Amino acid sequence: MIIAGVDGSAAARAAVSWAADDAMRMHEPLRIVHAVDRDPYQFSRFHAWLELDVLVRVAQMTVSEAADSVRECQPDVEVSTEIVEGAAAPALCEQSKAAAEIVMGSRGLGGFSGALLGSVSLHVAGQAHCPVVVVRPGQESAHGEVVVGVDDAPECEPALEFAFRQAELRGGPLRAIHAWQRPVQLYAPQVNYDPDDITAAANEVVAARLARFRQEHPQVEVIEDVRRAHPVDALVDASARAALVVVGSHGRGGFRSVLLGSVSHGVLHHARCAVAVVRE
Structure with missing residues (x-):
């Protein structure tokens, strides 16, 4: 229901x-x-x-x-x-x-x-x-992509399942976004930093996390989208062309049952389409 x-x-x-x-x-x-x-x-x-x-x-x-x-x-x-x-x-x-x-x-x-x-x-x-x-008013359109945030935590899997099913029901593509930022410690001049290596590793993370869902939903067209950006910025940007953005919520704070994670909180506030929050 x-x-x-x-x-x-x-x-x-x-x-x-x-x-x-x-x-x-x-x-x-x-x-x-x-x-x-x-x-x-x-x-x-x-x-x-x-x-x-x-x-x-x-x-x-x-x-x-x-x-x-x-x-x-x-x-x-x-x-x-x-x-x-x-x-x-x-x-x-x-x-x-x-x-x-x-x-x-x-x-x-x-x-x-x-x-x-x-x-x-x-x-x-x-x-x-x-x-x-x-x-939000004016955001009830069924057209456009389903966008979902992907990371290396298993807690994102319920959100992935929900997103794949939504894309399947709508007959549209699924855009899986993994956004990464340069770690603070890499700003030290003595650290050898190669953004291509980080992007390659991120692509492997996304492919591994999506593998099972691709098998279970073979008819869904999947777009793997790895970006160097803050996750909120990446998901909000994609929301402009989406019918739905799906986020998980692993709230790392001390009140996990009350507070949303910072990414889901930010996307809820700023997305330009409907947002689904799927908690673990």
């Missing part, structure tokens, strides 16, 4: 459209979820609102409109709706335990209008039990 989180925002509407298309490709049912968070309204002046249960009525209208849009654009997708009580981020993380994928907008109705990414999106991407796709 694919779950789309909605709150009536433009980003949420884009996420529903993206989720409907992916549900069609994956032959999965789609559940549209809205969380009713009463905590901000627990003050005496809002009691009349709460007695009229305006929040629930707005929630019902929000999920109904989203479901109608799915039935219009993807009539063959089985769609259902659910209204849950509580804050949006924990509610979606709980839903993720039984989901194949969660799709959500980059920003909801709350927060700061100038923010690139909302706190709910960051929280869910860092804690969900399934892949999380974050969509």
Whole structure:
């Protein structure tokens, strides 16, 4: 099952459209979820609102409109709706335990209008039990490459599996990007530094990491792309021509269950297409 989180925002509407298309490709049912968070309204002046249960009525209208849009654009997708009580981020993380994928907008109705990414999106991407796709308005196109980041850590394999499957379902190419930077110690004048040697070694890393997935998905055209660049810069640059960027998250910090890795965090903020975060 694919779950789309909605709150009536433009980003949420884009996420529903993206989720409907992916549900069609994956032959999965789609559940549209809205969380009713009463905590901000627990003050005496809002009691009349709460007695009229305006929040629930707005929630019902929000999920109904989203479901109608799915039935219009993807009539063959089985769609259902659910209204849950509580804050949006924990509610979606709980839903993720039984989901194949969660799709959500980059920003909801709350927060700061100038923010690139909302706190709910960051929280869910860092804690969900399934892949999380974050969509901005205007980024729901199915056309273009699927881009995935590759490194020498085995933790990137779930992201590779997800990316290969997306490319296979879309019938498009997969661009596997490995970006490397000159190690700091190589700036010492006494160190013999050959960028061609590093590039050759990086090519071997990418080929080895992709070998199994090439065998399992032989119909996917794979472009091995090794660059001398920061990983965030390389992935964001490729996102301009992509339908989806897929990143893993191995968060090296002390709060691995809470914080995304720096690369996935940077790509989420700056990519020009939808971003899927696939945690190990």
